Amino acid sequence: MKYWLMKSEANCYPIEYLEKEKNQTTYWDGVRNYQARNFIRDEMKIGDKVIFYHSNGEPPGAAGICEVVKEAYPDFTAFDPENPHYDPKSKKDNPAWMMVDVKLVTKFKNFVSIDDMRNNKKLQKMQLLQRGNRLSVMPITKEEFDEIAKMGVPY
DNA sequence: GCCAACGTTGGC
């Protein structure tokens, strides 16, 4: 099993929206970066755990945990000219962009801000915290996942 | 709203 961190803009699709979805499940659309796409297409498997991260938030940070419940399939929002994520380069017979379905596991009782993560020695190496990081989907280690989960849901 | 960082595009 792998562990991931995925960013969603806090003012666009916060974790509260996922909470309200039917079966607390949604499709993760709008990834338009090849490196992130490759992770989704090639490496994400059912049961993988994902840190749901709020970017552009007040403050930015980890809001909860979800898990992959459906593996990569074409991101249909790329085919729709009306959709903000429309990309004419992606054809139905040769889709450029992929998505997975994720289901909410838990929303954190304690929101874990990016400052909290920066101040935690065990999380220093995370790609998220490196200068200039822009990837919206990135792998993290089990240790990092467990640490964030511990900070988010204290006993 | 600013702007550093970085990915993508397109002329050559």
Add this chain to the structure above:
DNA sequence: GCCAACGTTGGC
């Protein structure tokens, strides 16, 4: 295939 210009991301 290089690289300048441009667009986007995302923390601040």
